[in-house]
Amino acid sequence: MLELRNVSFEVNDENDQNKEIIHDLSLTVDDHRFVVITGPNGGGKSTLARLIAGIEQPTSGQILMDGIDITNKSITERAQMGISFAFQQPVRFKGLQVLDLIRLAAQDKTMAPGAACEYLSAVGLCAKDYINREVNASLSGGELKRIEIATVLARKTRLSVFDEPEAGIDLWSFQNLTRIFEKMREDITDSSIIIISHQERILEIADEIVVLANGTIKQHGTKDEVLPGLIGTESAVNACERLM
Numbered sequence: 001m002l003e004l005r006n007v008s009f010e011v012n013d014e015n016d017q018n019k020e021i022i023h024d025l026s027l028t029v030d031d032h033r034f035v036v037i038t039g040p041n042g043g044g045k046s047t048l049a050r051l052i053a054g055i056e057q058p059t060s061g062q063i064l065m066d067g068i069d070i071t072n073k074s075i076t077e078r079a080q081m082g083i084s085f086a087f088q089q090p091v092r093f094k095g096l097q098v099l100d101l102i103r104l105a106a107q108d109k110t111m112a113p114g115a116a117c118e119y120l121s122a123v124g125l126c127a128k129d130y131i132n133r134e135v136n137a138s139l140s141g142g143e144l145k146r147i148e149i150a151t152v153l154a155r156k157t158r159l160s161v162f163d164e165p166e167a168g169i170d171l172w173s174f175q176n177l178t179r180i181f182e183k184m185r186e187d188i189t190d191s192s193i194i195i196i197s198h199q200e201r202i203l204e205i206a207d208e209i210v211v212l213a214n215g216t217i218k219q220h221g222t223k224d225e226v227l228p229g230l231i232g233t234e235s236a237v238n239a240c241e242r243l244m
């Protein structure tokens with residue numbers, strides 16, 4: 001499905017020095033896989049997600065989707081090819097209702113409210129309370145996060161990338177969120193999912209775990225190979241400790 005070949009990404013830092021954030025990184029994500037990327041803060045995880053989504057372009061190396069070179073394709077072109085990205089900080093859209101957002105995501109302007117409600121129910125929101133709400137500051141971080149995940153579900157994309165979906169939500173919401181991801185894992189058909197997370201509960205759902213630090217892959221293997229070594233480290237934080 002997705003292949004990164006020798007991808008590097010450099011920026012100019014505040015002193016105008018070249019700083020390499022991703023260094024010669026190669027990674028293949030096969031079909032039907034649930035892959036969790038973890039590692040210390042500042043390791044380059046969000047940058048990697050942005051490179052996959054096309055928000056940033058690599059300084060060198062290639063990104064391929066189903067064997068097609070997408071390195072120079074825009075965010076929109078990648079979205080059309082089935083790459084969907086959920087941000088670490090959810091976006092608010094003034095004036096749009098939740099129903100509009102789901103219709104937009106599904107590219108179905110006339111989708112019946114009932115059909116849209118199913119996506120909200122899937123993320124644990126009582127659909128009738130939310131479907132006509134405006135997507136604005138009156139929604140909590142956890143609600144926004146779930147609405148955003150509902151739009152990712154509605155897009156039915158081949159590759160969904162989530163950057164720390166647990167960020168900014170309370171423990172109760174986190175437990176529901178874990179269930180949503182467990183369900184996504186069960187429902188994988190011809191899609192794959194990449195989640196950036198430190199949470200043990202999410203690492204436990206993974207088929208594969210990638211540990212990223214200092215812009216390179218330190219470890220990549222099945223959950224059984226990688227997870228035991230991570231327990232108790234910063235890369236696998238117990239949900240209760242982190243969210244208290």
Ligand SMILES: Nc1ncnc2c1ncn2[C@@H]1O[C@H](COP(=O)(O)OP(=O)(O)O)[C@@H](O)[C@H]1O
Pocket residue numbers: 011012013019021039040041042043044045046047048
């Ligand atoms: N555009 C940028 N300019 C300068 N430094 C950046 C830029 N983007 C990311 N960084 C730096 O790159 C490192 C990796 O960031 P990030 O990908 O957000 O890490 P993570 O998501 O693993 O915490 C950090 O030190 C961050 O400050």
Ligand SMILES: [Mg+2]
Pocket residue numbers: 045046047088163164
């Ligand atoms: Mg990050």
